[in-house]
Amino acid sequence: MLDPDKIKQDELSVLATRADQFAVDFFLVGGSLVTEYIHKEVIATIRQHTDIPVILFPGNPLHIEPSADAILLLSLISGRNPEFLIGQHVIAAPLLKRSGLEILSTGYMLVDSGTQTTVSYISGTTPLPHDKPDVAACTALAGEMLGLQIMYLDAGSGARWPVPPAMIAAVQAAVDCPVLVGGGINSGEKAYNALKAGADVIVIGNGIEQNPELLPELAAVVREFNQSVVQA
Numbered sequence: 001m002l003d004p005d006k007i008k009q010d011e012l013s014v015l016a017t018r019a020d021q022f023a024v025d026f027f028l029v030g031g032s033l034v035t036e037y038i039h040k041e042v043i044a045t046i047r048q049h050t051d052i053p054v055i056l057f058p059g060n061p062l063h064i065e066p067s068a069d070a071i072l073l074l075s076l077i078s079g080r081n082p083e084f085l086i087g088q089h090v091i092a093a094p095l096l097k098r099s100g101l102e103i104l105s106t107g108y109m110l111v112d113s114g115t116q117t118t119v120s121y122i123s124g125t126t127p128l129p130h131d132k133p134d135v136a137a138c139t140a141l142a143g144e145m146l147g148l149q150i151m152y153l154d155a156g157s158g159a160r161w162p163v164p165p166a167m168i169a170a171v172q173a174a175v176d177c178p179v180l181v182g183g184g185i186n187s188g189e190k191a192y193n194a195l196k197a198g199a200d201v202i203v204i205g206n207g208i209e210q211n212p213e214l215l216p217e218l219a220a221v222v223r224e225f226n227q228s229v230v231q232a
């Protein structure tokens with residue numbers, strides 16, 4: 001995940017060049033609050049170096065950029081704020097229709113991670129309690145029944161604790177759609193734990209921002225995990 005406010009163009013070029021080698025599947029571009037509106041430039045730089053798809057991860061409709069490949073159209077189903085469940089989407093719908101972006105409707109679930117996150121503050125919503133996997137599973141199930149195509153469990157950017165494995169496993173067991181997991185995954189061990197619990201995709205932001213050498217380490221973890229699944 002790339003935050004347009006945090007990534008410098010020269011660092012981005014290096015990262016985009018290394019991404020192919022380290023089997024990155026997607027770039028997510030976005031943030032809750034974006035102050036530098038440089039999504040277009042960030043996407044153009046990525047495209048100079050790689051064909052890896054770029055997916056928008058928006059905090060609000062100002063973050064829609066048609067040069068991306070797709071958008072996670074998040075509905076914040078862990079919360080009870082109608083603005084982030086459907087309100088912003090009504091505003092965004094005509095822009096999205098015109099943009100030609102592939103729409104990936106996503107049940108976005110914030111999970112308590114020991115500290116208040118930017119998303120929880122901005123959205124004015126309470127995250128799911130981290131020790132209530134059954135509540136997360138029912139939330140995901142309801143989201144899937146309503147037609148959402150992806151579930152995203154997020155402990156929040158820079159989370160102190162990542163999403164607990166028991167919660168990932170409960171959500172994976174409850175739904176048939178892909179499960180994305182992110183927030184606070186900043187080591188090979190945490191990445192492995194999330195994959196083993198049932199994450200289909202892991203999202204990494206701060207970890208690689210702060211230590212680019214985490215990228216090869218995570219690539220090795222993902223490769224080994226995938227091989228173990230194929231062999232089993």
Ligand SMILES: CC(C)=CCC/C(C)=C/CC/C(C)=C/CC/C(C)=C/COP(=O)(O)OP(=O)(O)O
Pocket residue numbers: 003030031032033057058059060061064073074075076083084085088089092108118119122123156157158
């Ligand atoms: C309908 C459209 C196009 C947008 C609204 C989409 C919704 C409902 C968003 C849910 C609430 C929200 C503010 C989500 C932002 C998710 C996100 C991109 C998080 C990335 O982490 P940051 O919160 O930026 O972390 P930092 O504080 O570390 O920058």
Ligand SMILES: O=P(O)(O)OC[C@@H](O)CO
Pocket residue numbers: 001154155156157158159181182183184185203204205206207
């Ligand atoms: O920055 P990190 O902690 O990796 O989190 C990434 C993403 O899940 C945040 O929405």
Ligand SMILES: [Mg+2]
Pocket residue numbers: 003030031032033157
């Ligand atoms: Mg951010």
